[in-house]
Every structure is written in structure tokens, then in C-alpha cells.
Amino acid sequence: MTISADHTAPDTTSPQEAPDNALNEAVKNFGITVEDYMLPARHQIQMVDPEGRLKPRGEQGTQPGHEYPVPGDRELLAAYEQLVVGRRVNDQNSALVRQGRMAVYPSSHGQEACQVAAALCLSDGDWMFPTYRDAVAVMTRGVDPVQVMTIFRGDWHGGYDPLEAKVGIQCTPLTTQLLHAVGVAHAAKLRGEDTVVLAMCGDGATSEGDFHEALNFAAVFHLPVIFFVQNNKYAISVPLAHQSVAPSLAHKAVGYGMAGERVDGNDVVALLAVLDRAVALARGGSGPLLVEANTYRMQAHTNADDDTRYRESAEVAEWRAKDPVNRMRTYLTGRGLLDDDGEARIAAHAELVAAQLRKGLSEDVPVDPQELFRHVFSSPTPQLREQSAFLADELARDAASTDSKEAGK
Amino acid sequence: MSPTITTSSEANGNVSAATARAAASAAASAEAAGPPPVTMAKALNSALFDAMRADSSVLVFGEDVGMLGGVFRITDGLTATFGDQRCFDTPLAESGIVGMAVGMAINGMRPVIEMQFDAFAYPAFEQIVSHVAKMHNRTRGTVKLPLVIRIPYGGGIGGVEHHCDSSESYYAHTAGLKVYTPATVADGYRMLREAIDSDDPVVFMEPKKMYWTKDSVDLGELRRLHDAQGEGTTAGLGSEGRAAVARPGTDATLIAYGPSVPTALAAAEAAALEGRSLEVIDVRTIVPFDDATVCESVRKTGRAVVIAEAHGFASVSSEIVARVQERCFHYLAAPIRRVTGFDVPYPAPKLEKYYLPGVDRILDAVDDLQWEN
Numbered sequence: 001m002t003i004s005a006d007h008t009a010p011d012t013t014s015p016q017e018a019p020d021n022a023l024n025e026a027v028k029n030f031g032i033t034v035e036d037y038m039l040p041a042r043h044q045i046q047m048v049d050p051e052g053r054l055k056p057r058g059e060q061g062t063q064p065g066h067e068y069p070v071p072g073d074r075e076l077l078a079a080y081e082q083l084v085v086g087r088r089v090n091d092q093n094s095a096l097v098r099q100g101r102m103a104v105y106p107s108s109h110g111q112e113a114c115q116v117a118a119a120l121c122l123s124d125g126d127w128m129f130p131t132y133r134d135a136v137a138v139m140t141r142g143v144d145p146v147q148v149m150t151i152f153r154g155d156w157h158g159g160y161d162p163l164e165a166k167v168g169i170q171c172t173p174l175t176t177q178l179l180h181a182v183g184v185a186h187a188a189k190l191r192g193e194d195t196v197v198l199a200m201c202g203d204g205a206t207s208e209g210d211f212h213e214a215l216n217f218a219a220v221f222h223l224p225v226i227f228f229v230q231n232n233k234y235a236i237s238v239p240l241a242h243q244s245v246a247p248s249l250a251h252k253a254v255g256y257g258m259a260g261e262r263v264d265g266n267d268v269v270a271l272l273a274v275l276d277r278a279v280a281l282a283r284g285g286s287g288p289l290l291v292e293a294n295t296y297r298m299q300a301h302t303n304a305d306d307d308t309r310y311r312e313s314a315e316v317a318e319w320r321a322k323d324p325v326n327r328m329r330t331y332l333t334g335r336g337l338l339d340d341d342g343e344a345r346i347a348a349h350a351e352l353v354a355a356q357l358r359k360g361l362s363e364d365v366p367v368d369p370q371e372l373f374r375h376v377f378s379s380p381t382p383q384l385r386e387q388s389a390f391l392a393d394e395l396a397r398d399a400a401s402t403d404s405k406e407a408g409k
Numbered sequence: 410m411s412p413t414i415t416t417s418s419e420a421n422g423n424v425s426a427a428t429a430r431a432a433a434s435a436a437a438s439a440e441a442a443g444p445p446p447v448t449m450a451k452a453l454n455s456a457l458f459d460a461m462r463a464d465s466s467v468l469v470f471g472e473d474v475g476m477l478g479g480v481f482r483i484t485d486g487l488t489a490t491f492g493d494q495r496c497f498d499t500p501l502a503e504s505g506i507v508g509m510a511v512g513m514a515i516n517g518m519r520p521v522i523e524m525q526f527d528a529f530a531y532p533a534f535e536q537i538v539s540h541v542a543k544m545h546n547r548t549r550g551t552v553k554l555p556l557v558i559r560i561p562y563g564g565g566i567g568g569v570e571h572h573c574d575s576s577e578s579y580y581a582h583t584a585g586l587k588v589y590t591p592a593t594v595a596d597g598y599r600m601l602r603e604a605i606d607s608d609d610p611v612v613f614m615e616p617k618k619m620y621w622t623k624d625s626v627d628l629g630e631l632r633r634l635h636d637a638q639g640e641g642t643t644a645g646l647g648s649e650g651r652a653a654v655a656r657p658g659t660d661a662t663l664i665a666y667g668p669s670v671p672t673a674l675a676a677a678e679a680a681a682l683e684g685r686s687l688e689v690i691d692v693r694t695i696v697p698f699d700d701a702t703v704c705e706s707v708r709k710t711g712r713a714v715v716i717a718e719a720h721g722f723a724s725v726s727s728e729i730v731a732r733v734q735e736r737c738f739h740y741l742a743a744p745i746r747r748v749t750g751f752d753v754p755y756p757a758p759k760l761e762k763y764y765l766p767g768v769d770r771i772l773d774a775v776d777d778l779q780w781e782n
């Protein structure tokens with residue numbers, strides 16, 4: 001494959017099995033050049049506009065080789081239901097933080113379309129590697145909401161079983177999880193499994209070294225990884241312009257030899273269309289893809305952050321008008337796919353999840369101090385056994401002294 | 410990536426001379442025993458071969474480990490034998506190597522990865538500290554990471570800058586990592602097999618000056634012993650958490666690990682000529698640490714010197730002194746001494762001999778242990 005005229009075509013006898021053929025096959029099917037395949041379309045893909053109207057085919061941002069069919073009604077209704085649940089979850093969790101029942105919650109309010117599409121595009125055998133802001137995506141994938149929120153409740157660093165859910169731990173160190181995604185995909189490929197892995201990060205994270213290493217490894221080893229970048233415009237307070245002056249984050253793909261695409265991150269229709277095709281391509285052997293979702297973090301980074309210090313309320317208001325949930329409601333209602341009964345049923349579902357969260361996070365889950373030592377290794381070392389006995393003794397003495405004080409009253 | 414390094418063991422002063430003497434004496438005694446001498450490099454290479462043959466989920470990758478067989482040739486022949494899907498070169502990115510290994514281990518593989526040199530491993534530090542060490546704990550034991558990070562470490566090869574760090578203390582200080590370091594050819598084989606069998610992540614520190622150390626070892630017999638123990642049942646039977654008495658003695662204890670063990674043995678040999686009987690303890694696994702064997706020796710002798718190439722400040726050697734002091738205070742006839750590298754960045758080759766613990770410096774420390782006569 002030749003990227004530019006003066007760039008020597010690489011030797012295709014790579015140590016991995018006939019990698020370029022699958023990519024070339026994908027390119028051939030679209031009838032475009034490798035460059036046109038890898039470079040994102042000139043405009044972001046948008047199917048439903050902020051007013052909830054399906055855009056005419058010619059105005060969806062597509063171009064030859066970058067065409068996307070509108071997902072089916074059933075998929076869109078399921079996505080809408082998850083959007084409503086996701087919004088409710090975000091707002092419920094923020095309320096629980098204000099009430100002191102959770103230490104912190106990085107809300108994806110405003111980014112629910114990205115969250116929902118990231119989960120719905122995958123099959124059961126696929127994997128997802130989320131960040132700390134992707135709780136709604138993890139829940140949409142089917143993980144129990146209370147287990148998801150355990151990381152923020154404060155009794156342990158994680159609450160769900162990554163192997164059972166096929167969802168990596170919600171990762172805090174930026175983009176380190178992208179390499180885990182690469183490894184999971186690599187292992188699956190070596191065993192001949194058709195697993196696709198979706199690896200998530202934000203716009204600020206694209207500055208990290210592991211972003212580069214992960215994309216490069218995935219491309220060199222031709223792995224079925226979809227790098228899904230939610231460009232929500234801020235890394236805590238620092239705007240995108242301080243992270244990158246690339247034409248878009250999706251343009252970074254071509255530098256690694258993979259395809260990139262930009263999509264309206266508040267349009268779940270376009271997101272599903274683009275991600276569904278990316279998953280199909282990756283499963284078919286195209287190698288990795290990079291999808292940039294153009295969205296906006298409507299709230300502060302967390303409750304500990306004050307976003308009035310670094311952005312204007314007018315900017316936030318502008319994005320409120322592009323809300324992903326309202327947009328989809330208008331679209332589905334307009335198409336006659338959603339009526340009051342449907343809305344009521346979905347709202348009830350969302351309330352059920354919110355109640356589940358309130359109950360689960362209000363419970364005072366007792367912590368076991370001895371658990372400190374239990375999972376450091378497969379079995380505790382002699383030193384950990386010593387320290388465990390020390391703590392047990394200390395607690396026993398504390399309890400005894402409390403008892404004697406009580407008795408002395 | 411890696412400049413040419415001096416591989417002659419004659420290149421650097423008394424330490425290597427002592428190593429050579431120890432090796433020569435080992436080789437001499439081997440003639441009587443039978444099996445031909447093999448190098449530490451060969452033992453490690455054989456361990457990788459046997460582990461890959463025994464378990465198809467064992468994968469080897471890193472920089473130059475494929476066609477070249479690694480800059481120290483530890484992975485020599487693996488790609489030719491097992492194919493480029495099981496032993497392969499990666500892009501030059503250490504964080505990528507470790508991070509990908511984490512994902513592979515999550516998904517059922519047992520990666521054995523190579524950091525080309527000790528000081529080249531630092532880009533991977535975040536992956537090692539934030540993920541390799543913590544994954545089992547944060548998932549309450551549901552995700553195991555059976556991966557081995559092989560790191561050639563230490564000095565004594567006349568290496569240029571960034572090729573001779575003693576980085577073991579960083580890993581030993583990180584809760585959730587096991588840290589092995591073999592000091593004999595046989596342990597090179599045994600301990601690497603155990604590390605690969607372990608369900609916990611192991612940082613496997615290979616004393617690079619000992620890659621060419623030879624000893625009379627029957628690798629086939631070691632393989633049979635390993636297989637007899639059975640995969641997954643070596644815990645408690647093998648080297649992990651079990652220090653070795655490398656040389657028995659009665660007057661004082663020299664506590665050493667990895668590259669310092671042959672230096673300690675040479676010092677004990679020299680002390681014996683002066684009529685002093687030194688016991689040498691080879692720590693073998695820094696984590697978990699064998700308090701019992703070390704303390705038993707110190708309680709017996711009442712005197713101890715800890716020897717390590719790494720800087721002494723806030724190091725594995727300071728930890729060993731603290732542990733022994735806490736457990737053996739009333740048995741000690743003198744404060745525990747340390748012979749370590751100075752607290753300076755690793756020196757250039759021509760200054761290495763002043764930096765590294767050597768026989769004379771160890772013997773001086775032993776002389777300082779408040780002998781009564």
C-alpha cells in the first residue's frame with residue numbers, strides 16, 4: 001500500500017499473516033484508494049440533525065467509500081431507551097454525590113449517545129475497554145449498575161468481573177487501557193477467534209504516549225480494535241486546541257495506517273451507523289479503525305471541578321441545543337415509532353434503574369479490613385500474613401478497649 | 410537501539426576477576442560431577458523453550474527477540490522453532506510491550522516479555538505499577554495476570570550509559586509484583602520456569618554480567634524435576650520465597666542476591682584463607698522475601714553484611730537490614746553492615762570498579778563487625 005508517491009511501499013512479508021491483503025480487500029470493496037479509505041470523510045457523519053430531522057442522503061457527510069446505511073428501527077428504539085436510562089443514571093449519580101453517598105462521579109451527561117452506541121455496536125463475545133467517564137457504556141453493555149458504581153462508592157476499586165462482562169476495568173490512567181485492548185484482541189486473533197475490541201478514550205488522552213503506542217501496535221499487528229475517541233472538548237479545563245492542532249483527531253489514523261472517521265457524537269443514529277460498520281470491517285480483518293465522536297461534556301469534569309472558571313455559559317447553552325436525548329425523541333416521535341405509552345414505559349425503566357442505584361449506593365456495605373491482604377497475590381506471602389495478623393490483633397485490642405470503656409460507663 | 414557492549418568479563422577489575430575465579434572453581438568441581446558446563450544464557454533459553462513446548466499459551470515478545478534472538482541471545486531459536494506468532498518482535502515501545510502483555514494475560518495467554526535493558530524499561534513503568542501490580546487486587550482476584558517481565562540488570566559488563574542500572578528496588582517497592590533474581594545457572598532455569606508457571610506477575614531480573622557464567626548443570630534433569638512437580642503445584646516447593654545457603658559458614662553471614670552472589674562467594678573464599686568462616690545467603694526471590702532462612706543464619710552467626718550493586722539509599726539492601734535488625738537484634742554482636750553501590754548515577758565503564766561492591770570492600774566490612782580478638 002502506498003500512502004504517497006515518494007513513500008516507498010513497505011515490504012508486505014510482515015511477520016504476521018498476510019496482513020495487508022485484508023486491508024486491501026476492504027479498500028477494494030469500497031472502490032477507493034487507500035488514502036481515501038484511511039482519511040476521514042471531509043465532513044463529520046451526521047444523519048439526524050439537532051432538530052431531530054433525518055438529513056437528506058447527500059447532506060449526511062458521506063462520500064464514496066464512506067457511506068453508511070441508516071440503522072434499523074428496532075436498533076434505534078433500543079438505543080433511545082438506553083439514552084433515556086443513561087441520562088437518568090448520570091443525573092441520579094450526580095445527585096448521590098451531592099448527598100454524600102458517593103465520593104465522586106465523572107458524568108457523561110451530554111455524551112449519552114456515545115456511551116450507548118459504544119455498547120450496542122458490540123456482540124456478546126466482543127470486549128470493551130472503558131474510562132472512568134464511561135459508566136453508562138458499561139451499564140448499557142449489561143453490567144449491573146450498582147456493581148459499576150462500586151468504584152465510586154469507595155469500598156473497593158472495582159465492582160464487576162471484567163472476564164464475565166468482557167469489559168475492562170474502568171481505567172483512570174489515561175489511555176493505558178488502550179494497550180490492554182490491543183492485547184486482548186491480539187490473544188483472540190492468535191487463537192483464531194473473531195473477537196472485536198472497542199477501546200475508549202477522550203480528546204485530551206490522545207496526547208498521551210500510550211495512545212500512540214496502542215494505535216501503532218494495533219496497526220502493525222493488524223488487530224480488530226476500534227479506537228473510539230469521545231472528543232468532549234475539554235480535558236478537565238484544557239480545551240482541545242491545547243492538545244492537538246491536527247485537522248481532526250480522526251486524521252491521526254492515517255499516520256498509523258488505519259482508517260479514521262468523524263461522526264456527530266450527539267447523533268446516536270450516525271454513531272451506530274459508523275460503529276456498526278467499523279465493527280463489521282474489523283471482524284472481517286480490516287485491522288484497526290479510529291472513530292472520533294464530536295460531542296460535549298455538559299457538566300464539570302467532576303463535582304470537585306468548577307467549569308465556570310474556563311468556559312462561557314453561552315458555549316454550554318449552544319451544546320444544550322444539540323442534546324442527544326431530545327434529538328432522538330423528536331426523531332422517533334416524528335417517525336411514529338415512539339408514542340406516549342412507549343415514552344412512559346421507557347421512563348419507568350429509567351426510574352427502576354435509578355431506584356436500584358439509590359438503594360445500592362445507600363446501603364452501608366461493611367468493609368472487611370482483612371480483604372486488604374487477600375487479593376494482592378494469588379495467595380498471600382508470609383509478609384502479608386504477618387501484616388494481616390498484626391491488623392487483626394490491633395482491631396481486637398481496639399474492640400476490647402472499647403468494650404471496657406462501655407463497661408465502665 | 411543498543412550500542413555494542415563489551416562482553417569480556419576481564420574488562421572490569423576485581424569483581425569480574427572474582428566472578429571468573431568462582432566460575433573457574435565451579436567448572437573445576439564440575440569435571441568430577443559429569444554434565445558439561447552450560448551458561449546462564451543457555452539455561453534461560455532452555456527454560457523458555459521448555460515452557461513454550463509445555464504450554465501453547467506461553468508467548469515471547471519484545472525488541473529484537475525474534476530473528477536476532479535478543480541482544481543477549483536469550484530468545485535464540487524460539488521464532489525458528491515455535492513460529493513468529495509465538496515469539497515475535499514488537500515496535501520499539503516498552504509501555505506498548507507491557508500494556509499489550511496485560512491484555513493478552515487478561516485473555517488467557519502467559520506472555521513472557523523482554524525489556525532489552527534495565528534502564529530501557531522505564532517507559533513501561535506506569536503499566537507495571539498501575540496495572541500489572543494492581544489488576545489482581547482491584548478485581549478482587551478475578552483477573553489474574555500470569556506474565557513475566559524479563560529484565561537484564563546490573564553492571565559488570567562495561568556497558569555505556571543506560572545499559573547498567575540496578576532497578577530492582579523500584580519493582581520490589583511496588584506491592585503486587587513478585588521479583589525473582591537467579592544467581593546460579595541452575596536457578597536460571599528453575600526460577601524462570603517457576604515464574605512462567607506463576608499466576609502472579611513476576612519481574613524476572615537477570616544479572617546480565619552472569620549470562621556467560623558457566624556451571625555444570627544437567628538441564629534435562631532440571632526439566633524432568635520441573636515436570637515431576639507439575640504445573641501450578643510448584644508453590645512452596647520451588648525457589649519462590651526460599652533463599653539458598655550458597656555457602657555454609659559459622660562466623661558471619663553475607664546476604665546477597667543476583668549479581669552480588671558470586672562476589673560474596675569470592676569474598677567468603679578469600680576470608681576462609683584468613684581463617685574466617687562466612688555463610689553466604691542467596692536471596693533468590695526479593696519478593697516474597699525469605700525472612701526465615703536469612704534470620705536463621707544471622708541468629709547463628711551473630712554478624713551480617715548485606716551486599717548489593719544498587720545504590721544503598723532506600724533500597725532492597727536497606728530493607729534487608731531493617732528486617733534482620735527487627736528480628737535478630739538480640740543475636741547481633743555488631744551493627745549490620747552494607748556494601749552497596751554509592752548513591753550516584755551508574756558510572757561510566759572505567760569508573761565501574763570503584764562503584765561496584767568488590768571482594769576487598771566486603772572483607773573490610775566483615776573486619777568491621779566488632780570481632781573480639
